[in-house]
Amino acid sequence: MTVRTRFAPSPTGYLHIGGVRTALFNWLFAKGQGGQFILRIDDTDAQRNVEEALAPILHGLKWVGLDWDEGPEVGGPFGPYYQSQRLEKYHAAVRQLLEAGAAYRDYATTEELQAERDAAQQAGRPFVYSRRWRAETDADARRLEAEGRQGVVRLLIPREGQFVLNDLIRGEVRIDWASEQDHVIQRADGTCLYHLATVVDDHDMQISHVIRAEEHLSNTARQVFMFERLGYPLPQFAHLPYVAEPGSKTKLSKRKLDKYLKNRDFAQLMEHGQSIARRLGLAVSAETFNPVIVDFYEQVGYLPDALLNYLLLLGWSLDDKTEEFSRDEMLKHFSLERVNKAPASFDCEKLVAFQSRAMQKLPSKQRVAKVVPFLQRAKLVTDPPPCDTAPYVTQILDAARDRVKVAGDILDFDDFFVANEDLKFDEATLEKRLRKPAGARDLLVKYRESLAQTESFSAADLEKMTHAFVESNGIKIGDIVHAARVAITGKAVGFGLFDTLAILGRDRCLARIQRALEITA
RNA sequence: GGCCCCGUCGUCUAGCGGUCUAGGACACCGGCCUUUCACGCCGGUAACACGGGUUCGAGUCCCGUCGGGGUCACCA
Numbered sequence: 274m275t276v277r278t279r280f281a282p283s284p285t286g287y288l289h290i291g292g293v294r295t296a297l298f299n300w301l302f303a304k305g306q307g308g309q310f311i312l313r314i315d316d317t318d319a320q321r322n323v324e325e326a327l328a329p330i331l332h333g334l335k336w337v338g339l340d341w342d343e344g345p346e347v348g349g350p351f352g353p354y355y356q357s358q359r360l361e362k363y364h365a366a367v368r369q370l371l372e373a374g375a376a377y378r379d380y381a382t383t384e385e386l387q388a389e390r391d392a393a394q395q396a397g398r399p400f401v402y403s404r405r406w407r408a409e410t411d412a413d414a415r416r417l418e419a420e421g422r423q424g425v426v427r428l429l430i431p432r433e434g435q436f437v438l439n440d441l442i443r444g445e446v447r448i449d450w451a452s453e454q455d456h457v458i459q460r461a462d463g464t465c466l467y468h469l470a471t472v473v474d475d476h477d478m479q480i481s482h483v484i485r486a487e488e489h490l491s492n493t494a495r496q497v498f499m500f501e502r503l504g505y506p507l508p509q510f511a512h513l514p515y516v517a518e519p520g521s522k523t524k525l526s527k528r529k530l531d532k533y534l535k536n537r538d539f540a541q542l543m544e545h546g547q548s549i550a551r552r553l554g555l556a557v558s559a560e561t562f563n564p565v566i567v568d569f570y571e572q573v574g575y576l577p578d579a580l581l582n583y584l585l586l587l588g589w590s591l592d593d594k595t596e597e598f599s600r601d602e603m604l605k606h607f608s609l610e611r612v613n614k615a616p617a618s619f620d621c622e623k624l625v626a627f628q629s630r631a632m633q634k635l636p637s638k639q640r641v642a643k644v645v646p647f648l649q650r651a652k653l654v655t656d657p658p659p660c661d662t663a664p665y666v667t668q669i670l671d672a673a674r675d676r677v678k679v680a681g682d683i684l685d686f687d688d689f690f691v692a693n694e695d696l697k698f699d700e701a702t703l704e705k706r707l708r709k710p711a712g713a714r715d716l717l718v719k720y721r722e723s724l725a726q727t728e729s730f731s732a733a734d735l736e737k738m739t740h741a742f743v744e745s746n747g748i749k750i751g752d753i754v755h756a757a758r759v760a761i762t763g764k765a766v767g768f769g770l771f772d773t774l775a776i777l778g779r780d781r782c783l784a785r786i787q788r789a790l791e792i793t794a
Numbered sequence: 795g796g797c798c799c800c801g802u803c804g805u806c807u808a809g810c811g812g813u814c815u816a817g818g819a820c821a822c823c824g825g826c827c828u829u830u831c832a833c834g835c836c837g838g839u840a841a842c843a844c845g846g847g848u849u850c851g852a853g854u855c856c857c858g859u860c861g862g863g864g865u866c867a868c869c870a
Contacts, residue, residue: 593808
């Protein structure tokens with residue numbers, strides 16, 4: 274039997290990080306065994322603009338490289354892949370359930386139902402619908418309709434016995450049927466609800482393994498009930514632990530952003546992303562741009578593989594030491610047996626560590642290719658770039674090393690791309706390194722002369738020259754390095770000064786020092 | 795509250811009865827390196843929720859307690 278899994282998001286307008294992990298596990302499980310991964314859109318409830326709300330989800334999945342064998346845009350033999358376009362199939366299933374005596378027409382009003390619920394709560398017993406407005410015959414139905422009531426279709430759930438699920442991750446789970454409700458599967462207006470639609474589609478699309486988050490565990494009994502009464506073979510179920518909030522075991526949710534922002538690491542990740550977005554001139558509201566939403570990582574310049582590698586380890590592990598997985602290795606090693614049961618909280622710092630490591634391992638050319646678009650969007654490099662951009666950026670990246678953790682970090686080195694006269698100086702550093710220390714400016718004047726006269730402008734030779742300069746002036750190296758750095762880059766920090774000088778070249782260094790001296794005069 | 799799930803360092807985890815004086819990773823704390831900020835290197839702190847069983851032997855099996863979470867819609 275070929276393995277077929279599915280990811281079934283509803284069009285919400287964004288792709289949640291937890292959703293990506295669910296998609297990833299489905300994708301790995303199917304693809305690792307030569308099976309198919311299906312994308313289905315659960316839009317039974319959608320009154321909104323589906324196209325618009327779906328686009329970011331499709332885009333996000335493509336960005337992380339979780340491609341689907343069947344679904345929107347690619348089609349497939351079991352389409353359509355939008356639940357809103359499959360209503361007839363659901364209606365047929367409802368009819369079948371009705372005929373099999375597994376469902377019934379019900380005419381209770383919302384108020385009547387609520388009254389029963391309240392009564393149950395007052396009496397301190399669990400709510401079980403009395404089935405008082407159930408139409409057992411067509412005549413009943415006509416009579417109730419004549420009263421002006423509207424009918425829905427409910428599942429006729431058994432009131433005794435036990436349901437036993439053999440979950441691939443959680444093992445045996447038992448639930449009393451009596452604790453299940455007679456769930457509505459079709460509304461008065463004829464539209465169908467999620468549980469029914471999922472069952473029909475999972476069967477229709479020949480899904481072999483339903484891999485989804487734990488919050489669906491309690492939905493499984495009613496779905497299995499429908500599978501069985503519809504005469505469908507049962508797929509295997511695997512309920513993943515959910516992804517929890519940073520520093521907590523509560524389910525991660527987009528709605529609680531304010532709370533997460535109080536978490537130091539989360540706030541830091543967010544701030545880092547926002548500072549890059551600002552420099553790109555991106556208008557970003559926290560609502561649509563935050564670390565819970567996948568788009569955030571793309572905008573800031575994360576590597577999809579690093580994100581996925583991190584997510585893979587959130588609830589799964591291979592052994593006691595392997596942490597880095599390429600796409601192929603993930604496919605080769607992933608298994609449901611090694612998925613954990615306990616929820617795993619989202620750790621921003623570990624994600625960043627994975628990203629940083631992946632970025633450093635990237636071949637130089639690819640890193641340049643990742644970074645250049647950010648320079649272009651920040652208007653620091655033209656589009657298309659001049660032909661000397663690649664070698665120039667390569668030099669910067671090599672010198673910056675892991676200071677460029679995400680592609681957007683290249684903007685920290687904007688001083689390499691601005692014209693001399695546009696260079697902005699950090700006032701505090703200017704004060705500390707040039708204005709305040711006695712003789713600092715005079716020293717810089719002399720150093721500038723040495724730079725003007727020195728023969729080779731390579732980093733290694735500049736270092737030798739500088740050491741000689743330090744010695745002949747009887748100063749410490751720190752006395753000149755900091756002053757020179759702020760004069761040339763405008764900043765207090767950066768990578769090695771000699772690399773900086775060499776990359777910028779003699780003309781720019783001399784001009785910038787000159788300007789710094791004038792400003793501080 | 796009912797039902798269900800879960801419980802090893804701060805976090806992600808390894809552990810499937812003896813090899814556990816509990817291993818790895820991120821974070822944290824020292825030290826070294828150093829022109830700043832990083833990196834790197836060396837070292838360190840830190841966990842089996844608790845209580846009963848079972849067993850020669852329990853982090854590992856069973857029960858209970860406690861704690862955390864999920865879910866209880868004409869949402870998905």
